[in-house]
Amino acid sequence: MLKIGIIGGSGLDDPDILKNPEALHILTEYGEPSSSLLSGQISGVETVILARHGRKHQYSPTQVNNRANIRAFQKAGVTHIIATTACGSLREEINRGHLVILDQFIDFTKFRKTSFVESFENGPIHTAMAHPFHEKLRKCLFDSARKLDLDVHGKGCVITIEGPRFSTVAESRMFRIWGADVINMSIAPEAMLANEAGIPYAAVAMSTDYDCWKEDEAPVTWDEILEVFHHNADNVKKLLVKVIEEFKG
Numbered sequence: 001m002l003k004i005g006i007i008g009g010s011g012l013d014d015p016d017i018l019k020n021p022e023a024l025h026i027l028t029e030y031g032e033p034s035s036s037l038l039s040g041q042i043s044g045v046e047t048v049i050l051a052r053h054g055r056k057h058q059y060s061p062t063q064v065n066n067r068a069n070i071r072a073f074q075k076a077g078v079t080h081i082i083a084t085t086a087c088g089s090l091r092e093e094i095n096r097g098h099l100v101i102l103d104q105f106i107d108f109t110k111f112r113k114t115s116f117v118e119s120f121e122n123g124p125i126h127t128a129m130a131h132p133f134h135e136k137l138r139k140c141l142f143d144s145a146r147k148l149d150l151d152v153h154g155k156g157c158v159i160t161i162e163g164p165r166f167s168t169v170a171e172s173r174m175f176r177i178w179g180a181d182v183i184n185m186s187i188a189p190e191a192m193l194a195n196e197a198g199i200p201y202a203a204v205a206m207s208t209d210y211d212c213w214k215e216d217e218a219p220v221t222w223d224e225i226l227e228v229f230h231h232n233a234d235n236v237k238k239l240l241v242k243v244i245e246e247f248k249g
Helices: 066-075 135-147 169-178 187-197 222-248
Strands: 003-008 019-024 037-042 045-051 080-089 099-101 104-108 157-161 182-184 201-209
Touching: 003 222, 037 222, 045 066, 045 222, 066 187, 080 135, 080 187, 080 222, 099 135, 099 222, 104 169, 104 187, 135 201, 135 222, 157 169, 157 187, 182 201, 187 201, 201 222
Parallel strands: 003 045, 003 080, 080 201, 104 157, 157 182
Antiparallel strands: 019 037, 037 045, 080 182, 099 201
């Protein structure tokens, strides 16, 4: 049976999109997830929402217990994961408020737990990661965004940095040379763990700023990110509802 898990980035974990929500308190062998899971329905589809940074945004990107989050989804019976995230744009054509349906990542984190595999005692395990984002979910996200007349890019490579600081100009320029299109602090570890757990995973990123490579503009600030984010968050919520409607069909 189809059961969608939504990982809500900052402000994108709104329980109001669920019908008949109820809290699920799940403890895993990796500890507690970032928040209790909220289970309900969207368009008749069983859906579970998790707040990546906690309900009060109390966890920094490095503190997020990604292993517990993905394992909790497994225990809740989630069959597919849709993640949302704010991001900085590394490309002129990806403007503020635009959505990007990610198809690749570069992991530039340093302190995250990115695997459930802690030893090769029972034999080596190497998870394929060539195409980390589920193609059918990606296509459904893109098609749904187009039907809603949203500004959307059908693919993009995200580089996930450690944070919580923003990039230097030199780093931002380097990431562009590497081929990254957007930058954030969350997606790569989640995508790796979801793939390892065998749960199809896709992510939609909302561009809120131009990082700091675009030197004809002032460097990004958190307040500016929040302003763009709040202005466009409803578009992402509408997309989540629409994609679930479309995907169940």
